[in-house]
Amino acid sequence: MSFELLAEEGGARRGRLHTAHGVIDTPAFMPVGTQASVKALTPEEVRELGAQVLLANTYHLALRPGAERIARLGGLHRFMGWDGAILTDSGGFQVFSLDHLVKVGDQGATFRSHLDGSEQVFTPESVMAIQRDLGSDIAMVFDQPVSWPAPAEMARTAMERTHSWAARCLAAEAVPGQLRFGIVQGGFDEDLRRESAEVLGQQPFDGFGVGGLSLGEPKSLTYRLLSLQTAILPRDRPRYLMGVGTPGDLVEAIARGIDMFDCVLPTRIARNGSILTRGGRINLRNRQFIEDAGPLDGGCDCYTCQRFSRAYLRHLFMAGEILGHRLASIHNLRLLVRLVAEVREKIGTGGLGQAMTSLRDEWALAPLP
Amino acid sequence: MSFELLAEEGGARRGRLHTAHGVIDTPAFMPVGTQASVKALTPEEVRELGAQVLLANTYHLALRPGAERIARLGGLHRFMGWDGAILTDSGGFQVFSLDHLVKVGDQGATFRSHLDGSEQVFTPESVMAIQRDLGSDIAMVFDQPVSWPAPAEMARTAMERTHSWAARCLAAEAVPGQLRFGIVQGGFDEDLRRESAEVLGQQPFDGFGVGGLSLGEPKSLTYRLLSLQTAILPRDRPRYLMGVGTPGDLVEAIARGIDMFDCVLPTRIARNGSILTRGGRINLRNRQFIEDAGPLDGGCDCYTCQRFSRAYLRHLFMAGEILGHRLASIHNLRLLVRLVAEVREKIGTGGLGQAMTSLRDEWALAPLP
Numbered sequence: 001m002s003f004e005l006l007a008e009e010g011g012a013r014r015g016r017l018h019t020a021h022g023v024i025d026t027p028a029f030m031p032v033g034t035q036a037s038v039k040a041l042t043p044e045e046v047r048e049l050g051a052q053v054l055l056a057n058t059y060h061l062a063l064r065p066g067a068e069r070i071a072r073l074g075g076l077h078r079f080m081g082w083d084g085a086i087l088t089d090s091g092g093f094q095v096f097s098l099d100h101l102v103k104v105g106d107q108g109a110t111f112r113s114h115l116d117g118s119e120q121v122f123t124p125e126s127v128m129a130i131q132r133d134l135g136s137d138i139a140m141v142f143d144q145p146v147s148w149p150a151p152a153e154m155a156r157t158a159m160e161r162t163h164s165w166a167a168r169c170l171a172a173e174a175v176p177g178q179l180r181f182g183i184v185q186g187g188f189d190e191d192l193r194r195e196s197a198e199v200l201g202q203q204p205f206d207g208f209g210v211g212g213l214s215l216g217e218p219k220s221l222t223y224r225l226l227s228l229q230t231a232i233l234p235r236d237r238p239r240y241l242m243g244v245g246t247p248g249d250l251v252e253a254i255a256r257g258i259d260m261f262d263c264v265l266p267t268r269i270a271r272n273g274s275i276l277t278r279g280g281r282i283n284l285r286n287r288q289f290i291e292d293a294g295p296l297d298g299g300c301d302c303y304t305c306q307r308f309s310r311a312y313l314r315h316l317f318m319a320g321e322i323l324g325h326r327l328a329s330i331h332n333l334r335l336l337v338r339l340v341a342e343v344r345e346k347i348g349t350g351g352l353g354q355a356m357t358s359l360r361d362e363w364a365l366a367p368l369p
Numbered sequence: 370m371s372f373e374l375l376a377e378e379g380g381a382r383r384g385r386l387h388t389a390h391g392v393i394d395t396p397a398f399m400p401v402g403t404q405a406s407v408k409a410l411t412p413e414e415v416r417e418l419g420a421q422v423l424l425a426n427t428y429h430l431a432l433r434p435g436a437e438r439i440a441r442l443g444g445l446h447r448f449m450g451w452d453g454a455i456l457t458d459s460g461g462f463q464v465f466s467l468d469h470l471v472k473v474g475d476q477g478a479t480f481r482s483h484l485d486g487s488e489q490v491f492t493p494e495s496v497m498a499i500q501r502d503l504g505s506d507i508a509m510v511f512d513q514p515v516s517w518p519a520p521a522e523m524a525r526t527a528m529e530r531t532h533s534w535a536a537r538c539l540a541a542e543a544v545p546g547q548l549r550f551g552i553v554q555g556g557f558d559e560d561l562r563r564e565s566a567e568v569l570g571q572q573p574f575d576g577f578g579v580g581g582l583s584l585g586e587p588k589s590l591t592y593r594l595l596s597l598q599t600a601i602l603p604r605d606r607p608r609y610l611m612g613v614g615t616p617g618d619l620v621e622a623i624a625r626g627i628d629m630f631d632c633v634l635p636t637r638i639a640r641n642g643s644i645l646t647r648g649g650r651i652n653l654r655n656r657q658f659i660e661d662a663g664p665l666d667g668g669c670d671c672y673t674c675q676r677f678s679r680a681y682l683r684h685l686f687m688a689g690e691i692l693g694h695r696l697a698s699i700h701n702l703r704l705l706v707r708l709v710a711e712v713r714e715k716i717g718t719g720g721l722g723q724a725m726t727s728l729r730d731e732w733a734l735a736p737l738p
Contacts, residue, residue: 036681037690043676065659065684073662073680081676290434293442307412307450311442312405315434319404322691323411 002179002206003238007348010356011230011257014347017207017238019085019137020177021077022052026238026259027347029250029340030055030087031333032267035064036080038333039267040326043082048303049330050337052084053137055262058130059091059098063113063120067133075135087262088136090127092143092162092183093211093243104144106161124168132175138207141169143183145212155187163199170203179206181240184229188217193225197232207238210258214244223252230257247276247339247363254343255356261340266332271325273317276335278362284314284328302334303327371548371575372607376717379725380599380626383716386576386607388454388506389546390446391421395607395628396716398619398709399424399456400702401636404433405449407702408636409695412451417672418699419706421453422506424631427499428460428467432482432489436502444504456631457505459496461512461531461552462580462612473513475530493537501544507576510538512552514581524556532568539572548575550609553598557586562594566601576607579627583613592621599626616645616708616732623712624725630709635701640694642686645704647731653683653697671703672696 007014017024031038031046034057038046046054056076061067073079076086095102095109102111108123124142131139142165144158162185169180182205186192200208210229213222226241233239240260241253250261266276273284277297282289292310304313304327316324339359346355376383386393400407400415403426407415415423425445430436442448445455464471464478471480477492493511500508511534513527531554538549551574555561569577579598582591595610602608609629610622619630635645642653646666651658661679673682673696685693708728715724 035684035688035690037685037688037692040691040695042672042692042696060688064688065680069660069680072660073678079678079681079684081681291438291441303411309442309448311434311438312448312450315404315448316406319406319429319433321404321406322409322694323406325691326409326695327411 001236003236005236009347009350009352010255011227012254012343012347012352013257013259014344015238015259017259019053019179021083021085021137024052024085024260025341025344027250027254027340027344028053028260029336030260030262031337032262032264033080033082034264035060036070036076038329039271040322040329041333043080045303045330046082046333047084049334050341051333053087054082054084055087055089056080056134056136057089057091057094058127058134058140059089059094059122061088061134062091062130063115067130071133071135077135085137086134087138087240087260088131088134088140089242089262090131090140090142090183091122092140093145095122096145097147104161106164108142109144124165125172128169128172132178136178138179138181139175140181140209141166141183143185143209143211145185145215146187148188148216150187152187152189152192155185155189155192159185159187159192159196163196166200166203170205181205181207181209183209183211183242184233185212186225186229187212188221188225190225190228193228194232197229201233205237207240207260208233209240209242211242213241214249223256226253226258227256247336250336250340251343251356251359251363254340263336266336267329270328270332273314273324273328275328276332284310284317284324289314296328296331297335300331300335301338302331304331370605372605374605378716378719378721379624380596381623381712381716381721382626382628383713384607384628386628388422388548390452390454390506393421393454393629394710394713396619396623396709396713397422397629398705399629399631400706401631401633402449402451403633404429405439405445407698408640409691409698410702412449414672414699415451415702416453418703419710420702422456423451423453424456424458425449425503425505426458426460426463427496427503427509428458428463428491430457430503431460431499432484436499440502440504446504454506455503456507456609456629457500457503457509458611458631459500459509459511459552460491461509462514464491465514466516473530475533477511478513493534494541497538497541501547505547507548507550508544509550509578510535510552512554512578512580514554514584515556517557517585519556521556521558521561524554524558524561528554528556528561528565532565535569535572539574550574550576550578552578552580552611553602554581555594555598556581557590557594559594559597562597563601566598570602574606576609576629577602578609578611580611582610583618592625595622595627596625616705619705619709620712620725620728620732623709632705635705636698639697639701642683642693642697644697645701653679653686653693658683665697665700666704669700669704670707671700673700
């Protein structure tokens with residue numbers, strides 16, 4: 001088994017996932033490098049953040065520069081200069097969420113490229129072939145999420161198709177050293193969510209993504225559906241909550257048995273000068289920071305907080321200097337990686353409950369649903 | 370004296386300029402950090418390029434975030450986290466070249482801020498006060514360049530005003546540890562250029578900028594006017610050719626007695642994927658690089674060339690990833706800093722002539738005018 005479950009406390013789990021490019025200590029936050037670049041950062045900077053794994057995107061890389069091209073250039077690790085682990089998203093979310101004509105059938109999905117309008121076809125088999133060419137350490141199966149508020153009937157159709165596609169992904173020739181994760185779906189219906197976790201949990205996947213959540217539904221529903229599925233999914237394999245989330249989401253999802261996360265939030269909000277701090281989110285464009293000589297977050301150990309003031313960062317944003325985006329991204333990512341690491345270290349010590357309470361206070365989280 | 374002249378060969382000079390923030394080995398190329406940021410780079414990266422001094426801009430920083438504010442935050446070095454030397458341009462070039470209503474009189478210049486349209490007044494005294502607040506190591510006097518092709522009459526008026534302003538800058542209270550450079554002007558007229566070098570060369574400046582060149586006039590004229598002025602300027606003080614230039618310009622200007630350079634070219638063209646290489650300039654957007662696994666320049670020792678392929682850089686530019694801008698800037702800047710350093714090491718060895726010939730071949734430079 002690639003996954004070692006080291007400790008459990010409350011519903012949370014501490015573990016270790018072995019990949020062809022190193023160990024991932026879980027729970028883990030994965031910075032997002034959609035187009036083979038964690039926005040504005042070098043691989044060394046991503047490593048310095050404490051990240052052991054990053055996410056890249058099958059959909060984007062297949063369209064540009066092309067998976068076969070990346071294979072000819074030595075694979076994704078070499079292409080982007082990252083020697084840690086890489087998880088590749090399957091493209092299911094992009095195919096069904098980007099604004100392009102998509103036709104879905106049992107065979108796969110036909111859609112128009114958002115780059116040049118060309119017709120593209122993704123099938124479970126082609127998506128696995130793309131991920132083989134990329135040479136990622138963890139490949140995700142091709143799935144069909146539904147958007148909120150999808151009626152249960154539509155969610156059932158998409159879920160059953162996702163299950164059938166998952167079986168076809170497993171039937172594709174395995175790539176040596178590449179782990180394969182199934183993706184549970186089920187829309188926003190409790191029965192479907194249970195069913196999806198039961199059906200896929202019986203398949204010999206190396207781990208499981210929980211997909212199709214945090215798409216606009218109330219948080220209380222997100223957490224309830226998540227808890228239903230993690231209670232069913234096999235205990236001996238990692239669970240990855242796809243595309244989530246905020247600091248609060250991370251803490252709450254860990255408490256519900258999630259082991260891995262990715263989210264564009266820290267880099268996306270950084271671009272606008274929005275900064276995660278332990279006192280809440282701040283926006284550097286606010287005039288109150290114009291002569292603030294302090295760091296972004298007094299308790300943060302990131303490069304940005306060690307070297308620069310809020311006043312300087314604010315100046316960079318006001319002046320349109322991209323160094324601002326870069327320094328803010330470093331901080332926001334480090335804050336999430338470190339937050340998850342801090343929770344991880346508590347799991348199994350008996351001190352998790354108290355730590356969670358304190359984090360809930362610190363991050364002003366909503367009470368548990 | 371702050372300047373040591375260590376060697377001369379042909380018309381070229383090797384020296385050492387002592388500043389409050391370290392030694393500058395000359396000839397030297399100064400990366401441009403107009404708004405207190407060398408675009409996309411951290412101070413550590415600028416240092417790793419081999420730069421000992423960078424340029425920041427009085428005009429831009431006075432308007433935003435304000436020089437007094439930077440003073441309250443501990444000065445420009447602390448504000449931007451750079452512990453090397455800083456030269457601040459006087460703002461003369463910006464005041465007279467940016468597209469904003471400017472009224473000039475003997476007292477100074479009145480213009481509208483390009484940021485908010487507010488009326489601003491720059492005088493020789495106010496410009497020196499701004500540079501005192503910034504705490505730069507080298508302050509430039511306030512000057513009035515003229516654009517090509519300015520008639521001699523107009524150039525004379527501006528030159529005489531520049532001389533009178535230079536005297537007023539010198540009369541302003543000296544800032545301990547801050548060097549003051551005059552700026553020679555004279556438009557595109559040989560007699561005026563000679564006169565300006567003679568008049569200002571008699572003043573007790575710590576060095577001299579050669580301003581108002583490379584503004585659209587033929588290269589042969591640039592070099593002729595430059596040679597006229599360096600032949601007159603005092604041998605024991607450094608000369609800085611402002612806003613120039615290309616690799617070829619650097620080599621030719623060193624041969625004409627120039628000691629310091631700044632230019633936005635390497636970072637500006639980097640933004641568009643344009644790369645300086647010893648085989649000429651290339652544009653990464655060109656399809657020929659789509660699977661080019663080689664570095665930007667095979668002989669380059671920069672971070673980018675050590676770590677990434679042309680194919681990856683091209684992908685970053687095609688995908689709009691700002692890491693591309695950043696990696697290209699590192700390369701282009703390192704190439705110029707290293708080019709100047711290579712020439713510097715030859716000066717006084719007896720091998721300069723041969724090195725210059727080889728550089729002229731390598732960079733496909735025009736024959737000497």
